[in-house]
Amino acid sequence: MELRDTQNLFKYKPINEVLNQIIEKSKIQMNVLEIPTIKSYGFILAEDIKANKNIPPFDVSHFDGYAVNSKDLASASITNPVLLRIVGKSDHKESFEGTLKSMETVYTTTGAKVPNGADSIIPLERVRAKDDGYIEVYSPVKSRDHITPMGSDIKEGEIILKLNHVIRPQDVKVLLELNILSVKVYKKPSVGILSVGDELTNCIEEIHQKKLETHSLILSKMIEGSMGIPYNVGIVQDDPKLIANKVSLCLEKFDIVVTIGGLSLGIRDVTYKAVSNLKPCDLLVRGIRVQPGRVSSVAIIKGKPIIMLPGHIQSMFSGAFFLLLPLLKYLNHLPLTPFIKLKAVMGEELIVKEWIPFKRVRFVKLESIGDKYIAKPILGDSSMISVLVKSDGFIIIPEGLEIIKKGSEVDVHLFPYPC
Amino acid sequence: MELRDTQNLFKYKPINEVLNQIIEKSKIQMNVLEIPTIKSYGFILAEDIKANKNIPPFDVSHFDGYAVNSKDLASASITNPVLLRIVGKSDHKESFEGTLKSMETVYTTTGAKVPNGADSIIPLERVRAKDDGYIEVYSPVKSRDHITPMGSDIKEGEIILKLNHVIRPQDVKVLLELNILSVKVYKKPSVGILSVGDELTNCIEEIHQKKLETHSLILSKMIEGSMGIPYNVGIVQDDPKLIANKVSLCLEKFDIVVTIGGLSLGIRDVTYKAVSNLKPCDLLVRGIRVQPGRVSSVAIIKGKPIIMLPGHIQSMFSGAFFLLLPLLKYLNHLPLTPFIKLKAVMGEELIVKEWIPFKRVRFVKLESIGDKYIAKPILGDSSMISVLVKSDGFIIIPEGLEIIKKGSEVDVHLFPYPC
Numbered sequence: 001m002e003l004r005d006t007q008n009l010f011k012y013k014p015i016n017e018v019l020n021q022i023i024e025k026s027k028i029q030m031n032v033l034e035i036p037t038i039k040s041y042g043f044i045l046a047e048d049i050k051a052n053k054n055i056p057p058f059d060v061s062h063f064d065g066y067a068v069n070s071k072d073l074a075s076a077s078i079t080n081p082v083l084l085r086i087v088g089k090s091d092h093k094e095s096f097e098g099t100l101k102s103m104e105t106v107y108t109t110t111g112a113k114v115p116n117g118a119d120s121i122i123p124l125e126r127v128r129a130k131d132d133g134y135i136e137v138y139s140p141v142k143s144r145d146h147i148t149p150m151g152s153d154i155k156e157g158e159i160i161l162k163l164n165h166v167i168r169p170q171d172v173k174v175l176l177e178l179n180i181l182s183v184k185v186y187k188k189p190s191v192g193i194l195s196v197g198d199e200l201t202n203c204i205e206e207i208h209q210k211k212l213e214t215h216s217l218i219l220s221k222m223i224e225g226s227m228g229i230p231y232n233v234g235i236v237q238d239d240p241k242l243i244a245n246k247v248s249l250c251l252e253k254f255d256i257v258v259t260i261g262g263l264s265l266g267i268r269d270v271t272y273k274a275v276s277n278l279k280p281c282d283l284l285v286r287g288i289r290v291q292p293g294r295v296s297s298v299a300i301i302k303g304k305p306i307i308m309l310p311g312h313i314q315s316m317f318s319g320a321f322f323l324l325l326p327l328l329k330y331l332n333h334l335p336l337t338p339f340i341k342l343k344a345v346m347g348e349e350l351i352v353k354e355w356i357p358f359k360r361v362r363f364v365k366l367e368s369i370g371d372k373y374i375a376k377p378i379l380g381d382s383s384m385i386s387v388l389v390k391s392d393g394f395i396i397i398p399e400g401l402e403i404i405k406k407g408s409e410v411d412v413h414l415f416p417y418p419c
Numbered sequence: 420m421e422l423r424d425t426q427n428l429f430k431y432k433p434i435n436e437v438l439n440q441i442i443e444k445s446k447i448q449m450n451v452l453e454i455p456t457i458k459s460y461g462f463i464l465a466e467d468i469k470a471n472k473n474i475p476p477f478d479v480s481h482f483d484g485y486a487v488n489s490k491d492l493a494s495a496s497i498t499n500p501v502l503l504r505i506v507g508k509s510d511h512k513e514s515f516e517g518t519l520k521s522m523e524t525v526y527t528t529t530g531a532k533v534p535n536g537a538d539s540i541i542p543l544e545r546v547r548a549k550d551d552g553y554i555e556v557y558s559p560v561k562s563r564d565h566i567t568p569m570g571s572d573i574k575e576g577e578i579i580l581k582l583n584h585v586i587r588p589q590d591v592k593v594l595l596e597l598n599i600l601s602v603k604v605y606k607k608p609s610v611g612i613l614s615v616g617d618e619l620t621n622c623i624e625e626i627h628q629k630k631l632e633t634h635s636l637i638l639s640k641m642i643e644g645s646m647g648i649p650y651n652v653g654i655v656q657d658d659p660k661l662i663a664n665k666v667s668l669c670l671e672k673f674d675i676v677v678t679i680g681g682l683s684l685g686i687r688d689v690t691y692k693a694v695s696n697l698k699p700c701d702l703l704v705r706g707i708r709v710q711p712g713r714v715s716s717v718a719i720i721k722g723k724p725i726i727m728l729p730g731h732i733q734s735m736f737s738g739a740f741f742l743l744l745p746l747l748k749y750l751n752h753l754p755l756t757p758f759i760k761l762k763a764v765m766g767e768e769l770i771v772k773e774w775i776p777f778k779r780v781r782f783v784k785l786e787s788i789g790d791k792y793i794a795k796p797i798l799g800d801s802s803m804i805s806v807l808v809k810s811d812g813f814i815i816i817p818e819g820l821e822i823i824k825k826g827s828e829v830d831v832h833l834f835p836y837p838c
Binding site: 168389 | 511544573585623683730731785790800805
């Protein structure tokens with residue numbers, strides 16, 4: 001054994017520098033797929049979508065009612081109703097293709113074409129339909145009343161969805177209404193998750209001798225939240241050869257490989273050693289300027305990134321948040337910073353005297369008081385799962401700051417919520 | 420045909436009154452299930468979870484290092500290192516069960532038991548391990564340094580998760596770490612979605628003659644977001660008998676039935692008629708005080724709610740938001756109002772002169788400028804899908820208000836985002 005301290009193994013690089021290097025040196029092919037629109041929910045568009053037709057395709061009625069010419073009704077009143085002759089019907093099955101003459105009307109259903117010669121729709125309930133094929137109208141109407149004009153929803157040629165837009169349910173709907181039955185989207189990056197540790201098991205029968213591997217549950221949901229596809233590859237023993245073999249296999253199958261555990265300086269901490277010996281190696285970073293998670297490391301082997309995360313749960317969370325999620329967002333053409341942040345007020349003073357030149361993550365519970373959210377720090381050793389269980393999200397304390405005063409405003413990053 | 424206007428068919432009741440009636444009159448059995456913890460993500464706990472053991476179960480080391488007695492090291496310095504004899508090893512496989520004597524140390528891995536007689540851990544890299552079974556220590560240590568105390572993460576007997584808590588990934592993890600392999604959760608309410616309309620099809624080959632039914636895509640995601648399970652039952656023609664039959668079948672299979680379309684006053688609008696004739700009927704409500712969506716109606720047949728939603732997309736959205744989602748949340752024991760609301764500033768004046776005594780929904784697009792979000796109204800007829808596509812969420816304009824001034828603060832309800 002040696003005095004490892006003097007070797008200064010961890011170089012603790014700034015996160016942005018590391019991310020830029022990963023992006024520069026990795027050669028992940030993010031392919032474009034053409035998929036059925038009906039299955040496109042949650043994918044990211046790899047093309048602008050231009051409307052290929054007007055919606056509605058012609059002027060349509062907003063209500064079930066009668067298509068009229070407003071000029072015919074100028075004098076209508078309760079005491080002097082105007083009689084209009086019903087000359088046809090326009091519905092979704094068949095439009096009325098004739099032209100309305102003076103003192104004529106056509107029964108027109110919601111969404112059906114407004115006949116030529118008509119400039120207004122009177123809702124059904126505002127007229128009296130007589131048995132002799134006439135209706136009585138009791139008041140004048142305005143031109144264009146209750147008519148939804150051609151192209152008023154969507155104009156032919158308009159770009160209705162832009163490149164890099166995340167497809168929501170309403171977007172699927174509009175694509176289908178435009179008869180666009182397939183779309184080009186980005187293939188989601190695949191992430192192989194490999195857990196390192198003799199002490200771990202996936203087997204529920206072994207929970208009394210070993211520790212059930214459950215970190216990957218949390219990591220998988222984080223990956224899905226940044227539009228990656230997680231694959232839990234399982235557990236590998238604390239053996240550099242086995243780790244190297246498993247990581248090599250993962251490099252062939254996945255766009256990104258993530259290891260959890262085996263990353264500090266103990267005798268069993270062999271992940272970095274195993275990964276750093278793989279060839280050809282395009283980048284090696286050991287340590288990032290964030291706490292918890294400072295021992296998180298990166299290698300790029302054969303153009304593919306291997307993100308090595310620490311085994312303590314909060315450290316894993318923080319390492320993944322700062323290294324893995326931005327990489328996934330970059331590959332997915334998503335903005336790196338979240339659009340929605342929650343402003344909260346610190347409910348108590350928070351003193352953070354350690355790792356002062358680093359970014360530091362602290363977990364918080366939120367309370368809603370009146371119009372404000374109060375953030376209360378939930379503190380505890382980075383190995384504690386209860387901190388994540390008792391929190392709603394986290395704040396990032398910038399480099400150099402040692403005290404966050406009670407009452408000061410903070411941005412809270414919320415944990416994803418299952419739904 | 421008759422003068423329907425004078426019959427005053429729509430009674431437009433306040434939403435809270437309708438919701439209270441639905442809750443009072445419906446007899447939905449929300450069963451409790453016991454399910455494997457590993458499959459419990461996204462379910463709602465139907466029990467308090469009490470920790471059945473301490474985590475960690477004894478004092479453990481936070482680092483790979485050496486367990487020491489801090490008293491032995493009071494005089495240690497670079498020039499006068501203290502020598503400690505290594506007398507054993509404590510790791511995840513086997514704890515060191517002896518008691519440390521003066522000037523002895525035990526190699527202790529991360530998470531392993533701190534031996535009796537030790538009160539501090541020195542990280543590996545801060546000592547020199549010699550070949551003769553001794554280590555050299557160069558500075559004093561504080562008592563309890565780098566020791567994670569027994570029960571410091573979770574205390575035996577502590578309620579770690581409360582009744583009605585939505586299970587997140589970290590909650591699954593903590594349950595498994597406590598060896599709790601199954602949990603009691605509420606069965607999620609099932610919702611059958613029935614689309615009404617001769618003009619609709621589910622068949623992509625028919626899109627040139629008919630309209631593809633796509634409203635249910637949006638409704639399904641809304642239901643999932645309130646922890647319901649949507650079942651798309653398909654399309655039924657505008658025929659009261661067929662509708663009544665299909666709704667009756669759905670009542671046998673699902674906790675809640677939702678119909679879309681066929682709800683205003685046209686000749687084809689037969690949904691309400693069909694449903695209101697079903698027996699035994701415990702409640703009938705026709706119309707709610709919200710716009711769009713005012714013709715949304717409710718029946719309770721055989722103790723089960725049937726929520727009838729209008730066919731215009733924005734009206735369906737609004738009706739579902741005010742009637743169906745609160746019902747699902749109530750059945751799921753979730754708070755009816757969302758915990759997280761987004762404050763934004765109106766980017767332009769919004770005048771809403773119609774349906775003034777009603778709550779009104781208006782869709783908005785958000786822009787982030789500096790620290791603020793600017794909400795810009797996206798307006799258009801309630802049939803327009805483009806309004807939903809161009810928006811990020813919506814605001815609710817309270818009864819009586821006619822103008823929302825530019826610069827005033829509003830709460831924005833965000834659309835769910837796929838991830």
